[in-house]
Amino acid sequence: MLRVRPLPFEATASCVQRLATAYRLTLPQLLHGAGITLHGHGTLPPAELHLNHNAARHLAVLARTPLPHLTRAPPHLPHNDTARSTEAAAHWKRLEAEQQPVRACTLCTRHRSHGATGTAWVHRPAHRLVCPRHHQAAPDPRLTTTLHTLAVPELTDAHHAHQRLLRHPRATTAWTTARAITTRWYDHQQHLTHRWHTRLTKLIADSPHLATTSSASPALLARDLVTYPETVALARTLAVLPNQPHRTTDDALSLIAHRLELPSLASNANDPLRAFLTHTRH
Structure with a gap:
């Protein structure tokens, strides 16, 4: 048997x-x-x-x-x-x-599977987006083949940082908020567009099938993977921010920009991060 x-x-x-x-x-x-x-x-x-x-x-x-x-x-x-x-x-x-x-x-x-098959499907939690040992990921159900991530080492670093985030009592809330913010930035091409485009290009070069999947564009299929390092960095920062809205919004934006390796975060009142820091955080 x-x-x-x-x-x-x-x-x-x-x-x-x-x-x-x-x-x-x-x-x-x-x-x-x-x-x-x-x-x-x-x-x-x-x-x-x-x-x-x-x-x-x-x-x-x-x-x-x-x-x-x-x-x-x-x-x-x-x-x-x-x-x-x-x-x-x-x-x-x-x-x-x-x-x-x-x-x-x-x-x-x-x-x-003792070598019998390499095909399996998982209901992957957010902190299991990347296999750090074999450098593979599948961020979207429409991808029938995994993506290779070896050319994007920051994804593995983000995986390990995400495991550390899980120890924080506010990890779930911080992750949900951060993912919503980076998704909005990605879809509206804000703040990190050049970095994310470069990362997507590397993923396509290593996994050409990403560009030939007819069900959706590579930018959409790989969105969670492309934004992953910044989502983790943002979530880890949000998890430790003091609950003091209004008074520390600009300081928080400066800290987050530093954590995201950006010179600044120029944002308007409608930016989801500023809105969260100003009106939602409590």
Whole structure:
């Protein structure tokens, strides 16, 4: 019996598909052989597979992984003991765009699949945007192949800085705010446009498929990755700013400009950072 270890935050359908690949079966064949009734049709990344408790137990036996260990990885496996008397069942469910998984690092996937496949999909949290060991990333579900990040070493530095940010009690709020601000800057070509364009050019040079994905422009597909170092730097600064709006706005802008390695942050009243520092922070 084969053992296929789930990746952290791996989509349930991805974990099941990797297990099926290891047994040289299709996903429906694997579930049928395991006594799990499959309802509906779907495929990753626009749909996810939801298993009830009995189906998860069957999957744990096949994967040779204790159920508590298995449910810590795929986020759509049940964590409780409800519905023990029901049939083992799996259901395909459509996902909204913001809920869809992205491609996992191919080398991490091969390692956990005993070389059987390099394809996996993960519901990646923000602090797992980059694989620092293998220099890969997939910032958007529409990318069916990971991007190479070795030519942009600041992405790995940002990854490690993000892990340090997580220790701060205001990390979640600071990250959400920083990401909204840098996304606005990126979309409106403010402050860091030249730096971000240079970074995007390097990513395309290392991953030409980024420019040939027909579903969206490279600038949109790679936006979270391109802005990542500055988003982390901004979030780390916002997390430690004192809660004193109005009086320290200009000082805060000067500090943030320094952290972003900018001579200054010339902004008007409508700039999202100034608006946050002046009116929102409390």
